[in-house]
Amino acid sequence: MMGGDAPSFNASDDGLHRPSSDFYDTETFWYSFFVPERRMGGWLYTSLRSQPGVCAGGAWIWDDRSVDPWSIPFFEQFSWLRYPSEADPARLRFPTGMTIEVLQPLMSYDLVYTDRDRLEVELRFDALEAPVALRSGSPPYPKAHHFDQTGHVTGIVRLDGEEIVVDCYAMRDRSWGRRTERGYPRVGYVWAASPETSFLAYSVPDRTEDRAHSGYLRSGSVLSYLRRGARQTERDPVTGWVTSMTIDAADEQGRALHAEGVALSRMVLPGSTSICINTLMRWDIGGATIWGEDQDVWPIKDYRNQYPKFVVT
Numbered sequence: 001m002m003g004g005d006a007p008s009f010n011a012s013d014d015g016l017h018r019p020s021s022d023f024y025d026t027e028t029f030w031y032s033f034f035v036p037e038r039r040m041g042g043w044l045y046t047s048l049r050s051q052p053g054v055c056a057g058g059a060w061i062w063d064d065r066s067v068d069p070w071s072i073p074f075f076e077q078f079s080w081l082r083y084p085s086e087a088d089p090a091r092l093r094f095p096t097g098m099t100i101e102v103l104q105p106l107m108s109y110d111l112v113y114t115d116r117d118r119l120e121v122e123l124r125f126d127a128l129e130a131p132v133a134l135r136s137g138s139p140p141y142p143k144a145h146h147f148d149q150t151g152h153v154t155g156i157v158r159l160d161g162e163e164i165v166v167d168c169y170a171m172r173d174r175s176w177g178r179r180t181e182r183g184y185p186r187v188g189y190v191w192a193a194s195p196e197t198s199f200l201a202y203s204v205p206d207r208t209e210d211r212a213h214s215g216y217l218r219s220g221s222v223l224s225y226l227r228r229g230a231r232q233t234e235r236d237p238v239t240g241w242v243t244s245m246t247i248d249a250a251d252e253q254g255r256a257l258h259a260e261g262v263a264l265s266r267m268v269l270p271g272s273t274s275i276c277i278n279t280l281m282r283w284d285i286g287g288a289t290i291w292g293e294d295q296d297v298w299p300i301k302d303y304r305n306q307y308p309k310f311v312v313t
Helices: 300-307
Strands: 025-035 041-048 056-063 074-081 091-093 097-105 107-115 121-126 144-159 160-178 187-193 197-205 210-219 222-235 241-253 256-270 274-285 288-299
Touching: 025 121, 025 144, 041 074, 041 097, 041 121, 041 256, 056 121, 056 256, 107 274, 121 160, 144 187, 144 197, 160 187, 160 288, 187 210, 187 256, 197 222, 210 241, 222 256, 241 274, 241 288, 256 288, 274 300, 288 300
Parallel strands: none
Antiparallel strands: 025 041, 025 160, 041 056, 056 074, 091 097, 097 107, 107 121, 121 144, 144 160, 187 197, 187 288, 197 210, 210 222, 222 241, 241 256, 256 274, 274 288
């Protein structure tokens, strides 16, 4: 089913990994969730660096009313919190306010997030497939272990006193290894998830093409790596935001993927030297409606040069 050059994972990979002597050794935990009828998306994210002993990350929730960090429904992004004092692989508690409890190794998790003020999140993630490794040497993390996994996400988000029900199919990922803050090129990370079908495509956009170089396709219980593909985008001419998208790809078993997506909402997530324009997508795959995301990563200098007329209002 999967190529022999792909690493495998076990229950220990739910916990923190043995740190290396590399200052840039980084471990990350990411979970997404959606409320499609409200065009609302959300992320829970934690990043750890063992050598300097710091924890970063937070929570983000957006909808179609705004895109800027200071005006989306919820934005909390920490950079220099203390490293967690406990490392129980079955129950990881982070100073960001995020807790991950393992119900079934590599497959099922209870998620909690609290900011002690406006936001309380209680979700459950039940995987649709086993973790899928990013092949060794593949960008954007050529020197880190990384896997992606879609799942059924259910639970409650309480934001500013409102209780919001979550019942969706979404993505999580994990990575550990060297990750710096400079030198990121443009990256496309696009995915969709449902019980019947999941796909993920990593792409490298440039001025002439947007080639999907890795990822996977799951149809039913059969999962295989992509061997070729393309991400074609329609963009707002002023802001550069993706408005619609087509994915055409084929996997190593020869199965074809054709997905047409429409953008519903987005947030702009700033990094140290790059930005991620993260878009909630409604996909049509073979007549079925499936939800997912496009993560459109730009070096800030490239985005500024490409869309100089864009002014945030």
